[in-house]
Amino acid sequence: MILTGLALGAVLGIVMQRGRFCVTGMLRDIFLQRTWRSFVALLIVIAVHAVGLAALTSTGVISPNYSTFAPAAIVIGGFVFGLGIILAGGCASGTWYRSGEGLVGSWIALIMYGLSAAAMKTGALSGFNGWMKSWETSATTVPETLGVSPWWFAIALAVVTFFLARHFLAKDAARPKVTLNQPWWRKPLHMYTAGAVIGLIGVIAWPLSAATGRNSGLGITTPTSDVVNYTTTGDTAHINWGTMLVLGLLVGSFLAAKATGEFRVRVPDATTTVRSVFGGAMMGVGASLAGGCTVGNGMVQTSLFSYQGWVALLFIALGVGAGAKLWLKPKKVVTPEPTETYTTEESVHHTGAVSAEDAVLNPTSGDIDGDIDGGTEGGVVTKPSFAVATGTVALKAPKPARKAQPLGEGRYLLDAMGAVCPFPVIEAKDAIQEIDTGEALVIDFDCTQGTESIPQWAVDNGHEVTDFHQKGESAWQITVVKG
Incomplete structure (x- = not known):
């Protein structure tokens, strides 16, 4: 029966991948x-889920267990999880399907x-996890x-x-429709x-899971920890409907991405790698404290209208907001240091000759006190009559660096290849100002999610x-005319 978890997880992975469905992006x-x-x-997920669960509970098909509200663990855990998913670039389910x-x-x-x-659940931090949850209502x-x-x-x-x-x-x-130039499927x-x-x-998910003795529905955090525990201990007690669900999610997203030309192994740069390490660790700690992630809390517990679910979702959102403020900024384009110099002739001309108009408007650029006889020729104040050291040269000021590289005829290129979402949009907003x-x-x-954002x-x-078209395996090009 646990194989129903694998099948349902695969369907979930397909839908999430094709819908670019990630709660991190929504918040x-x-x-x-x-x-x-x-x-x-x-909200659509929660509403559909809530109506369905109300029907299942009122007819006696399922009998959910409701967690008691542990304020400190849920508030702190939710906020830490929100920060973590910004660093990691996706929520728990989003990280699974993007892996695919x-x-x-x-x-x-x-x-x-x-x-x-x-x-947090069964290892070295389990004591801390239990202590944080000990204050409950x-x-x-x-x-x-x-x-x-x-x-x-x-x-x-x-x-x-x-x-x-509907709104x-x-x-x-009422707005122009933008679609990819590709087959409907x-x-x-x-x-x-x-x-x-x-x-x-x-x-x-609820009745299918309940049929295997697991009184719960969709969940990501505990099943993910079970996958790790089974991998490290070999204890088959960690193989259950939930672990099959998350593995199915990975399989489904891979199949969907492969079939639509959206699968390609993409290696991150050093900054993204470090963020992934810390973000992933914060996700595990935060979700364990809060009693669930954006699925367990944000979709399931909210549908049960539990205090845990709605308070956790609020503080996850606040963590996302804080993380966005801290880390989601466009890269700075640094103007390179001067490397070219004026020739001796250019340097003398550059430092010694100014226009007659400039000499009038800006007297300090020519003969300051009348002691230097510069004279004029053709409306230009010439260099002073003393010898100028021919070895004295000036550095040429480099052209200011820019993100939008000119292609000619009023077209500019922004290369956002390798940038994880939402950075392609962040960089585009910055580049279009140029x-x-x-x-x-x-x-x-x-970035797959960029096809929507x-x-x-x-x-x-x-x-x-x-x-707007697809250039190859998981690569797209879009042309935006500034309005």
Whole structure:
């Protein structure tokens, strides 16, 4: 029966990969793009999941266990997890499916995530984890506290989410549509569609998991730590429905990426590697303290309307906001040091001759006190009548460095290959400031999520996308004309 976890995980991996579904990006957009558009996709997951779980519990199909609220662990853990997913470049499920796309940085983050989660749950840090959770309250869910049916909350959330989704879909319909120039079956899923399907998968997960004796639904952190524990100890007790789920997620995302030309092994630079190490470790520690990640808390516990789920999601979001402020900045382009010098003749001319107009407007550039007889020739103040040392030369000021490299005819290139999301968008926002209205910025990138975020940024900011195509295996080019 645990193989149903593998099958459902594979479907989940396909949907997440094709929908570019990552909660990190949804929360990050609130702070970087000042939009709640993508966050609504998460609300769709929660709403669909909540209605399904209300139906399953009211009919007696499942009987969820509700965790008591441990404020310190959940608040600190959520915030640390939020910081970690910014460094790692993706949330827990996002790190699994991006590993299936061939991102070595995600592999590194995933390993550190599993190791730190295992240390917190069963290893050296388990004492600290237990101590942090020792301060707990008796509160479990909001409906239980108020003494009402969870149906009230599920229906209310579904109605609010419906109107929010309709609002943003209407706004999108009024704007120019930007799609990849490729067959329909290779085009990404709309994130709202992906959210609805993921919500249904979450509902189906509960009875399938319960049939194996595991009273839970979707989960990433504990199964990831179980994978590490089994790998290091060989104890088959760690092989369960949850471990099959996360392994299936990896398999599904790989199959989807390979079939659509979006798989390619991409090795990160040193900075990204270091961030992946620390980000992955923080993810494991934070998720263990908070009792779940963006799936366990952000999708499952929120659907049960538990205090743990909603408070954890809030502090994950605050951690994402702080992390975005600290680390998500465009690279500085440093103007190189002068390397070329003026020739002797150029140097003499450069330092000794100024225009007559400049001599009038700026007397200090010519004969200051009348002691030096420079004279004029053809409207130009000539060099003074004393000998100038011929070995004295001046350094030529280099041309200012820029991100947008000129291609000619009003076109400029931004090479964002190798930059993980959201850096292609961050760099594009910076580079487009260097060009004039009506000029084109050609962006080369290989971040899968950029196929959604870059055109959305362009349209939102009044720019025109004139070309968008896939260049090869997990490589794209988009041309944005500055508006």
